[in-house]
Structures are given as C-alpha cells and as structure tokens.
Amino acid sequence: MxxxxxxxxxxxxxxxxxxxxxxxxxxxxxxxxxxxxxxxxxxxxxxxxxxxxxxxxxxxxxxxxxxxxxxxxxxxxxxxxxxxxxxxxxxxxxxxxxxxxxxxxxSTVLLLKLEELLESYSIMKNVTEAIKMSKNCVQVLDLCVKCNTHISEGRFYPALKAVDLIENFFLHNIPVKTLKILIEKRMPLIKMHIEKRVCSEVNEWLVHIRSAAKNIGQTAIGYTASARQRDEDMLARQRKAEEQSCLGLGDVTYTLNVEEIDEKSVLGALEHVSNSIVEAFLSDSVKRFNANAVMSINHDLKALESFADDRFQSTGLLAIYKDGSFRDCLIEARQLINLLLSSQPENFMNPVIRQRNYNALDYKKVATICDKFKDSPDRLFGSLSNRNSKQSAQKKSMDTLKKRLKDFN
Structure with a gap:
C-alpha cells in the first residue's frame, strides 16, 4: 500500500x-x-x-x-x-x-566382541605366564628329583652339580614363593649332608682297609709262597721226569700232577677270598653298611667269578668236569650278596627257597650281617618327590627278615 x-x-x-x-x-x-x-x-x-x-x-x-x-x-x-x-x-x-x-x-555387538577380545587377551596372557611359571617349577623339581636319586644312590658329585644348577640358574626364577623358600632352606642342609656322608664313607673305607690290610697281606704272602713253592715243585718234578724219561716213563703223570698243584693253590685263594668277604661283614669294626657297599663288593665278586671260570677252563678241567667250576669256592659270599640285594630277602626263611638259593649260609651269620644292613634312602627333597616304591618294599622285606631271624634265634 x-x-x-x-x-x-x-x-x-x-x-x-x-x-x-x-x-x-x-x-x-x-x-x-x-x-x-x-x-x-x-x-x-x-x-x-x-x-x-x-x-x-x-x-x-x-x-x-x-x-x-x-x-x-x-x-x-x-x-x-x-x-x-x-x-x-x-x-x-x-x-x-x-x-x-x-x-x-x-556398536552393542562390537562392544560385546571387544570385551570378549580383551578378556581373551587377558586369559591368554595369564595362561602364558602360568605355563612359563610351570615350566620353571617343573625344571626345578626335576633337578630336585635327580638330586634325591643321586644322593640315595651315593653319587654325590652329580648331586652337587644339580644343587649348583638350582642355586645359580633356577633359584632366582622360581615364581612360587613357598617353593623358593623351601629350596633355599634345603640347599645348605644338602651340602652339609653330602659332606657328612662322604666323610663317613671315607672313614668306613679306611676302617675296612685297615681291617682287611692284614688279610690282604697274608693272601699276597700266601700267593707268593705258593707260587715259589709251585715253581720249586715244578723244577723238582721236571728233574724227576727227566730222570724217569730215561727209563721210558710217560709224561702224562707229570702234567696231571702240575695241574693238580695249580688247582690246590687256586681253591686255597678263592675260598680264602670268600671267607674274607663274609668275615668283613661280620667284623666288629663294621658297624653299618648300605646297598652301595654291597653293590661295590658284588662288582668285585663278579670279577673273581670270571677269573675262577677262566682258570677252570685254562687248566683243562672243564673238559673233564663239565658241570664243575672254581666259582663254587665263592658260593658263601655269592649267596650272601644275592640275599642282601634281593627284592624279597624274607624268602630266606622259606625252607624250599633257602635250600635252593642260600644253602651255604648260616642263620646266625645272616642275622648279624642283616642287622648291620641299614639302607634307608636319603631324600632331602622328600616333600617334593615320591618315594621309591621298590626300595620301600625291599626295606620292608628286610625288616621282616631281621625280625624273624631274631625270633628264630
């Protein structure tokens, strides 16, 4: 407008x-x-x-x-x-x-997936840490078991090596505090125990050597005297054989006599060794012995048995006495060693088994020797490993034999 x-x-x-x-x-x-x-x-x-x-x-x-x-x-x-x-x-x-x-x-679905992913990562991290911790614990426990085995079998150098590995390479990485504290406390005890065991075995060995020195010397003197006498007898017989050869007598008698002399001397030596082994176990100077000592003597006894078989064969007696052997002279020592190393020594009280396997052994001698046999396994890591069931069964059987021998006596 x-x-x-x-x-x-x-x-x-x-x-x-x-x-x-x-x-x-x-x-x-x-x-x-x-x-x-x-x-x-x-x-x-x-x-x-x-x-x-x-x-x-x-x-x-x-x-x-x-x-x-x-x-x-x-x-x-x-x-x-x-x-x-x-x-x-x-x-x-x-x-x-x-x-x-x-x-x-x-976003709700993605958030749920994200939460699941984060939880999975957390679980994976925890599982990885747990596996790492478990591996460290398993390695340490394995070394502890090996250390126990070495100590129980008398192998002290490998036991000390195992202790050294635990102290220098594994102890500071043990994640479980209780296990770490336990092992730290056990280390000095193990070293002290090994030191005592080594000193004890050395002392026992020295005592055994002192007690056996006289027998060894007498045996050596006996061998020397026997060899000298044998040589003199052989020379005398050789002269006699030479004289007889002029008259037409055969050489067979000379050969057999020489073989008989060599067989008198080998039997005089093997029986003496067997008696010495049994007397060593019975000696008052030996207060205690274990399976390690028995196995050591068993090793030496096997060497003597092998020597006896070789001598029996070299003398030509094997062709004459096919079922015979010089090792029969060692029968008492062999049966005693077999009994001490048996997994069921209580079978000695079974008449049938005793007649078949231990007929050369005397009740009183077996009772005295078994009473000195104390082979309890040394396990300083006893809380970390299972006990050897075989040794435990053998120990129970030996304890049963000791009790029955006492009752019998």
Whole structure:
C-alpha cells in the first residue's frame, strides 16, 4: 500500500485541524496531555477534545492496519517456510533416530566382541605366564628329583652339580614363593649332608682297609709262597721226569700232577677270598653298611667269578668236569650278596627257597650281617618327590627278615 493512499484514508476519517496536529504530535512524542485536558474543561469544550482524541485513535488504527497489510504476505511466506523447515526437521529427526538405533545395535555387538577380545587377551596372557611359571617349577623339581636319586644312590658329585644348577640358574626364577623358600632352606642342609656322608664313607673305607690290610697281606704272602713253592715243585718234578724219561716213563703223570698243584693253590685263594668277604661283614669294626657297599663288593665278586671260570677252563678241567667250576669256592659270599640285594630277602626263611638259593649260609651269620644292613634312602627333597616304591618294599622285606631271624634265634 502506497503513502499516497495512506494520506487519503487519514484525510477521509476527519479534517486535520491544527489542534489535532498538535495533539497527534504530543501523542507521538509521548508527552503529557494533562494541561490540554485541563484547558478544554476550563474553556468548556471537553467534547471537542474527546472528538479529537477519537480521530487520533482512528488514525492510529488505520496506520496499524496498513502496516499489517504491508507485512502480511511476507508473514505468510515466512510461516510456510517455517512449516517446511519443521517438516524437514521431523524427517531429519526420524532419520537420525533410525541411524542412531542401527548404530546402537551395531556398536552393542562390537562392544560385546571387544570385551570378549580383551578378556581373551587377558586369559591368554595369564595362561602364558602360568605355563612359563610351570615350566620353571617343573625344571626345578626335576633337578630336585635327580638330586634325591643321586644322593640315595651315593653319587654325590652329580648331586652337587644339580644343587649348583638350582642355586645359580633356577633359584632366582622360581615364581612360587613357598617353593623358593623351601629350596633355599634345603640347599645348605644338602651340602652339609653330602659332606657328612662322604666323610663317613671315607672313614668306613679306611676302617675296612685297615681291617682287611692284614688279610690282604697274608693272601699276597700266601700267593707268593705258593707260587715259589709251585715253581720249586715244578723244577723238582721236571728233574724227576727227566730222570724217569730215561727209563721210558710217560709224561702224562707229570702234567696231571702240575695241574693238580695249580688247582690246590687256586681253591686255597678263592675260598680264602670268600671267607674274607663274609668275615668283613661280620667284623666288629663294621658297624653299618648300605646297598652301595654291597653293590661295590658284588662288582668285585663278579670279577673273581670270571677269573675262577677262566682258570677252570685254562687248566683243562672243564673238559673233564663239565658241570664243575672254581666259582663254587665263592658260593658263601655269592649267596650272601644275592640275599642282601634281593627284592624279597624274607624268602630266606622259606625252607624250599633257602635250600635252593642260600644253602651255604648260616642263620646266625645272616642275622648279624642283616642287622648291620641299614639302607634307608636319603631324600632331602622328600616333600617334593615320591618315594621309591621298590626300595620301600625291599626295606620292608628286610625288616621282616631281621625280625624273624631274631625270633628264630
């Protein structure tokens, strides 16, 4: 709507007198209309003022209406655009909600998978650490078992090597505190025990050597004297044979006599060795012995038996006495060693078995010797390894034999 139209409409409402112009100016400026109202009542023309005010009101209403008409179309367009924006906003809100829901679903699954993955990594790490710790413990325990075995079998040098490995390479890596403390406490005890055992065995060996020195010397002297006598007898017989050869006597008698002399001397030696072995076990100087000592004597006895077989064969007696042997001279020592090394020594009390395997042994001698046999296994790591069931069974059987021999005596 143009300004020209606005002026026309205002003029049509009422004349624009000077007083109305003043009044319009005062209203537009927000001035106080009190003096003018007072003047109109004093002059007796309030109606005129009222009419002028109404004209001003109508003019303002026309201006407001024109202003509203002027911005109405822009308002309608703005409202339409706002509605469009609201629709787009609702659509966008719906899309965002849908995308958020999908994202939540996907992220929830991924979060669960991530938690499972982290838990798996944690478990794998713990399992790896546990396996590493277990390997260290197994290696240490294996060395402890080997150390026990070496000590129980009298192999002290390998036992010390095992202790050295544990101390220098494994002790500081043991993850289990209780096991580490136990092994740390056992190390000095093991070394002290080995030292005592070695000193004890050396002392026993020295005692045995002192006790057997006399027998060894006598045996050596006997061998020397026998050899000298044999040589003298052989020379004498050789001279006699040479004299008899002139008369036509055969050489067979000479050969047989020489063989008989060699057989008297070998039997005088083997029987003496067998008796010496038994007497050594019975000697008051030997207070105690174990399986290691028995196995050592068994080794020497086997060598003597082999020597006896060779001598029996070299003298030609094997061709004459096919079922005979010089090792029969060692029968008492052999049966005693077999009894001490037997897994069931209590079978000695069985008459049938005793007659078959131990007929050369005397009850009282066996009782005295078995009472000195104390072969309890030394296991300083006893809490870390199982006991040897075979040794335990043999020990029980030996204890049973000792008791029955005491009752018998």
């Amino acid at each position: 143009s300004v020209k139209t606005k002026k026309r409409n205002v003029t049509e409402i009422g004349g624009d007198t000077g007083e109305e112009s003043i009044l319009m100016t005062m209203v537009n400026n927000g001035e106080d209309l009190g003096p003018m109202v007072r003047l109109s009542f004093e002059t007796g023309k309030p109606e005129s003022l009222l009419q002028q005010l109404k004209n001003v009101v109508r003019k303002k209403e026309v201006e407001i209406e024109d202003l509203c008409k002027l911005h109405y179309e822009d308002f309608i367009l703005a409202v339409d655009e706002l509605r469009g924006v609201l629709v787009d906003a609702e659509e966008l809100k719906g899309e965002l909600a849908s995308d958020n829901f999908k994202l939540q679903e996907v």
